[in-house]
Amino acid sequence: MSKFEDGSYGSLTGIALIGKVLAGRCQMHYTKAAVGNGTIPEGLTPKTMTGPAGYVMDAQIAAVSNPVDGECQVTVRIKSESVESGFYLTNIVLFAEDPDDGEVPYTYLCLENEPEWIRPASSVVGKLATFDLIAAVGDVDTVTAVIDPEAIATIGEVEQAILEHNNDPAAHGGLSSIEERSLTIPKTGWDIGASEAPAGVYYVDIPLDSVTEALIPIVNVQPKQLATAKKCGLYPVCRTLSGGIRLYAEKAPESEITATVVLMKEPEN
Incomplete structure (x- = not known):
């Protein structure tokens, strides 16, 4: 020490x-x-x-x-x-x-x-x-x-880019939203060893009623929770399960993270 x-x-x-x-x-x-x-x-x-x-x-x-x-x-x-x-x-x-x-x-x-x-x-x-x-x-x-010009965009710039992207009717390739839900990302229950993730990456499964593997999730962390999400290395990639959603991170968050999840589906045709 x-x-x-x-x-x-x-x-x-x-x-x-x-x-x-x-x-x-x-x-x-x-x-x-x-x-x-x-x-x-x-x-x-x-x-x-x-x-x-x-x-x-x-x-x-x-x-x-x-x-x-x-x-x-x-x-x-x-x-x-x-x-x-x-x-x-x-x-x-x-x-x-x-x-x-x-x-x-x-x-x-x-x-x-x-x-x-x-x-x-x-x-x-x-x-x-x-x-x-x-x-x-x-x-x-x-x-x-001396601010490095290669530094990543600010949170404000990212949020603006997301807003413009979501307002673009051609952005999601015909996907349609079926609902938006509140989501609490827990600080406990995280584990490693998901078969689809690289070694050492943590994951947590969050139960969500009526969710199927065919749905496509988009998780948005509340602005006031961005620092906590950043500190634990929360990945933007996630997946739906039968009856829930799986998230990935570098480590378990120090406290619960408030977010929303938009569930999308592909057009039937």
Whole structure:
């Protein structure tokens, strides 16, 4: 077990940078994020690390927000298609631009106690890993960042694309909807070993009256539940069973997820 609790730590160089920003010498500007698979060496702490332990690769900075005063939330993403060999991610370092020292570590996210498996590009099941780093900014008013143009679309963009798709009469190739139902995705009852799924993928069967294998399901997670669905790696692929529906995920969700399921059928002709 790691000597340090999992979570975000402000780097000493980051704390010094806040003082320079407040003194008017520069702006707060995040430049990149890097990830590693190692452990913090003896004699060092998350605050004194100058980079990720066991550097593996750079990650995408996808978004920056300000959830509460004095803190900045930086969303970092890793796509499997960019990963040559799978690895257990144990740390992420956020870097910022210092007027004197150049690029310096600003925040160190430690995940040594519960590392995250990052699948390689060769994996049958792809994966998008998303992490939110909490960076203390004190009284700094403005924060900017280098946002990777290859980062995946925002939730708002995805929802808009889904809406436009669903309103397109030619989008579903003649499928017709027979009903829409409320769906509660449980946090218990998940298992692995579904014959149709790759090894290691979790699944859960949810009973639904009058459902048959001939129906085609489309599951939509409620917006307020997207973070929970994303954290457990809920797959967009699902299937109907006789009397129920089967969903797949990287792991069981930490809490129940509220969703709806639209049941479609193919035209008889």
